[in-house]
Amino acid sequence: MNRRKEKLIKWLFTVTAFASLAFLVGIVLVLFKEALPIFKIISPKAFLLGTSWYPTAEPPEFGILPLILASLWVTAGALVICVPLGVGSALYLHELAGNKQRAVLKPVIEILASVPSIVYGFFGMVVLAPFLQTAFDLPIGLTAFTTSVILGVMATPTVASIAEDALSYVPRSFREASFAVGADRWQTLTKVIIPAAGSGISTAVILGMSRAIGETMTVLMVAGGSAVIPESIFDPVRPMTAAIAAEMGEAPVGSDHYHALFAIALILFLITFAFNIAAELISRRYRLKLGLSR
Template identity: 55%
Template sequence: MKGKGEKFREKLIEYILFALSLSAIIFLAGIVLTLLKEAAPAFRDTGFLNMIVSKDWYPTYEPPDFGMLPLIAGSFMVTAIALMVSVPLGLCSAVYISELAGKKEKILLKPFIELLSSIPSVVYGFWGIVFLAPAIQRHFDLSSGYCALTAGIVLGIMSSPIIASLSEDALNCVPRSFKEASFAMGADRLETLINVTIPAAASGIITSIILGTGRIIGETMVVLMLSGGAAIITLSPMEPVRPMTSAIAAEMGEAAFQTPHYHSLFAIAIILFIITFILNMAAEKLAGKYRLKLGSHR
C-alpha cells in the first residue's frame, strides 16, 4: 500500500529535481559574480565610465591604456554590417519557407536551415580566411582583406539561418483563420502577407532579430579570424577593427594571471554580458507579448 515511505520518496525526488534545476541559476549567478570579482580591480584603477569612454586600448604599453571605446565601436560596426546581411537574407528565407514553399519543399527546407545553423563558427571563419578575405582584398584593392566588412559579411551569412528559423516559427504561428479572413475579403497572397501575416508575426520577427543580434555581438571565432585586430575607431568598413570578443580571445592567452590586463579583459566581458543580457530580456519580454497576442494557438 501507499504509505509514509512513498510520500517520503516523492518529496525526496521533488527536492532532488528542484536542487538540480537550481543549477541554471547557480551558473548564471556564478558567471556574474566571477566576472565582477575578476573585473573589479580594473574598474577600481581606471573607473567604470573612464574605461568605457576612453579611446586608447594599448594593454601592453608601459604604462598601459585600457580604454574600451575602440573595442565597443568595433563590435558595433561589425554587428551593423552583419545585420545588414542577415536580416534581409534571413527574413526573405523565412517568408519563402513559411508562405511560398510547397508542402514537400517545406518538409525539406526546415531541417536544411537547422542544419546550416549548426555549422561551427570556426568553419565559417576558415572560409573567410581562405576565400572571402582574399576576394575582398583584390576587389577593393586593400592592403589586407581582414577588416570589418569581411568579418561582418561572414557573420551575417552565418546568422541568417538562425534569423530565418526563428522568424519562420513566428510566421507559422499566425493562425490560418487570420489569413483566411483576409483572403475572404478579396486580398491576394501578397496583400495578405504584407497586411496580415507579417504584422501579426511582427513581435516574433523582431524577437528573432534581437536574438540574432545577441549571437552576432557575442560571436568570437569569426571576428577573431577576420576582423584584422586593430583597436582603432573608424567609420570605414574597410579598416581592420578589434571587436570585444576578439580582444578577449586574442589577449587572454598572453595576459598574465591577475595583472591589470587580465582584469580589464574581464571588464570587457562584463560589457559584453550586459549587452547580451539586455538583448535577451528584451527578446523574452517581446516573446511573452507575442504569445499573449496570438493566444494559445500552439
C-alpha cells in the first residue's frame, strides 16, 4: 500500500517537473509548424531583410526588417533608461541605503514590477505621450521614444532586483580585504565589488532586455504602429510584438499573412532565447569566478 502511494507521488512529481518541458516543446513545434509555410512563398533572407511590410496589399509584401528594427530600437532606448536606473538603484540599495530605507525601497521596486503592463500602456498613452508631444513639439506623441521610456521604467525593477542580488552575492570578505589595505568605500565599490558582481549585473541587463523586447501590450498602445524603418527616436514604430498582436485577429487562419505572423513570433522567440542563453552562460562564468560552485 505504502509503496504504491510512494510510486504514485513520485510519478505525480515527475509529471509536474516535465510539464514545463512539454509546454516548451509544444510551443516550439507549433511555432515552427505555423511559421515554415511562409518560406514557401518568400525566402528567409527576403523575409528578414525586406523593408516593406504590407501584408494585406495586393500582392502582399512580407519584409519584416522595419519590425525587427523597431523592436531593437525601442529595446535599446529602454536599456538606456533601465540600466542606469536599475543598476543605480541596486548600488544605492546595496551600498548606501540603511536597513530602514531598504525595508521600504525593495518592496516598492518589486511592486513596480507587478504593475500590469496595460496600466503602463495606459499611463503612456494618457500621460506621457501628450506630455512628450508638447514638450518636443511632435506631430504625434506615440513614438519609439515614448515606448522606450515606458519599457525602460517597466524593466527597471527586473534590472534593479537582479543586480542587487548579484551585489549581495559578493562575499563580505572581499569588502573587508579591500578596506584592510586602506581602500575607501568608493574604491572598494568600483574596483572590487562591481567587477566581482559584473557578470551578475550583465545578467540583470540581459534579462531586462528580454523583458523589454518581449513586451506586447504596452508597445501596442504607445509605439504608434507605423511599420516603416525608424529614422529618428521620435518616429512612430511597429515592433514585432505589436505587429503580431494587432494583426493576428484580422489574418485568416492558414493565410500567408497568418504564417508570416507566426514566423515573426518564431524570430522573436529565437532572439529572447539567445538572450537567455547568454544570461545563463554569463552567470555561470560569474559563479565560477567567485568560486561559488565547484
